Amino acid sequence: MYYFIALYYQMTSRELKRIDALVRSHLFSYFSETLNGMSTLKAYHPHGINCAIERNRVNMDRSHHVYYIQILGTKWIGARVFVVGHVLNFVALVLIIWARDDIDPATAGLILSYLARLASEMSWAIQCAADLENNMTSAERLFYYTNSLEQEPPAEILDRKPVASWPQQGRISFQEVSLRYRPELPLVLDKISFDIQAGHKVGVVGRTGAGKSSLIQALFLLVPLDPGSKIVMDGVETDTIGTADLRSRMSIIPQDPVLFQGTFRYNLDPLNKHTEQALWQALEASDLKGYVQQQEGGLDAIVAAQGENLSVGQRQLVCLSRALLSKSKVVILDEATASVDLATDSLIQKAIRVDFSDSTVITIAHRLNTVIDYNRILVMDRGQVAEYDTPRDLLKNRQSLFSKMVDETGEANAALLRSLAGC
Numbered sequence: 001m002y003y004f005i006a007l008y009y010q011m012t013s014r015e016l017k018r019i020d021a022l023v024r025s026h027l028f029s030y031f032s033e034t035l036n037g038m039s040t041l042k043a044y045h046p047h048g049i050n051c052a053i054e055r056n057r058v059n060m061d062r063s064h065h066v067y068y069i070q071i072l073g074t075k076w077i078g079a080r081v082f083v084v085g086h087v088l089n090f091v092a093l094v095l096i097i098w099a100r101d102d103i104d105p106a107t108a109g110l111i112l113s114y115l116a117r118l119a120s121e122m123s124w125a126i127q128c129a130a131d132l133e134n135n136m137t138s139a140e141r142l143f144y145y146t147n148s149l150e151q152e153p154p155a156e157i158l159d160r161k162p163v164a165s166w167p168q169q170g171r172i173s174f175q176e177v178s179l180r181y182r183p184e185l186p187l188v189l190d191k192i193s194f195d196i197q198a199g200h201k202v203g204v205v206g207r208t209g210a211g212k213s214s215l216i217q218a219l220f221l222l223v224p225l226d227p228g229s230k231i232v233m234d235g236v237e238t239d240t241i242g243t244a245d246l247r248s249r250m251s252i253i254p255q256d257p258v259l260f261q262g263t264f265r266y267n268l269d270p271l272n273k274h275t276e277q278a279l280w281q282a283l284e285a286s287d288l289k290g291y292v293q294q295q296e297g298g299l300d301a302i303v304a305a306q307g308e309n310l311s312v313g314q315r316q317l318v319c320l321s322r323a324l325l326s327k328s329k330v331v332i333l334d335e336a337t338a339s340v341d342l343a344t345d346s347l348i349q350k351a352i353r354v355d356f357s358d359s360t361v362i363t364i365a366h367r368l369n370t371v372i373d374y375n376r377i378l379v380m381d382r383g384q385v386a387e388y389d390t391p392r393d394l395l396k397n398r399q400s401l402f403s404k405m406v407d408e409t410g411e412a413n414a415a416l417l418r419s420l421a422g423c
């Protein structure tokens, strides 16, 4: 009897737990997305905050509905077990009275007292068994995320490890590279091909949404390339080696610098591969040495999660120091100068010219001034390479996209840029 009640209850409560987990994860993710996007909501959408509050309220209500039904379920099982328990007690009592001549009073008392306890014990046992099974839905979700979701390529492929010195020169060749973010979405890079010479400094420019950042996604294999695409770096096809091997051989100074909770030492050299002297040299080259020395603990001073106790500029300088330490032959700057002051900007630009003089540098640029003296300018337009040449040759053609972009910066600045490019 208890078994059948438990079976019936578990079928429902298991499904309720699943729905609860789904609804709750939607509630949390929407809530955290709202918090992260608060400034955008306030800036671009007059009613954005109210809409977000309303949607959060709807999500919360939905989650409460499921929770409420779960509570009702526990009351349901409690009531059924209580009734069944007392019916059993009653039946036992009738049987004992009927057989009063054959059963001694001590045994009759024992049976009745055990039966009275059985009802509450069974209710507790059924609840525990159901909770155990319900909570296993969390383990089930973990297995789903580990086994059923599409995984990125392996971090290391033992029989295809690049030599320790790779990339030796920093030659990069994009060959018919196509990329889309999801199979159902359109191509954001459409069969693009170009070669970057070793040690060249390449400025990538283009309108917003042209595909500049997607180039970097392709280079780091953060999104799988479409079939037929090939990126060759110093003779090695990047998608034939492990992703960790590929990514660890390049340095990036991203638009939103990534710092970890820990110390300056940990953020600069998480694997403890460099000497203390090398760390200070890298900090000196990026003009952060004075600041770190002033902090209590020096290199062991605390860096908060996401680098929140540092300014955006300082965070980028920590990333610059990290890149300087790794002495990569390929360095990427993703609009690294877009959100920093001019002093930090010129410091990063100086480091590119002096400390990374032998490295291949790809800069996604918003300020044309920063890339005007580069070896090549790559103009992206709607997922394609529209122009790829020296700044001088591009500016000679008044009709080129790059020329037009330069002209749009204003008469005086355009004249300055043209003279800097040697036109």
Ligand SMILES: Nc1ncnc2c1ncn2[C@@H]1O[C@H](COP(=O)(O)OP(=O)(O)OP(=O)(O)O)[C@@H](O)[C@H]1O
Pocket: 181, 182, 185, 188, 206, 207, 208, 209, 210, 211, 212, 213, 214, 215
């Ligand atoms: N994670 C993503 N999922 C789906 N589409 C994306 C994603 N990131 C970018 N896109 C789309 O890919 C296209 C190219 O975007 P990308 O970020 O490469 O352009 P961009 O030139 O770097 O633009 P911006 O200068 O504004 O950063 C855009 O149409 C954009 O909407």
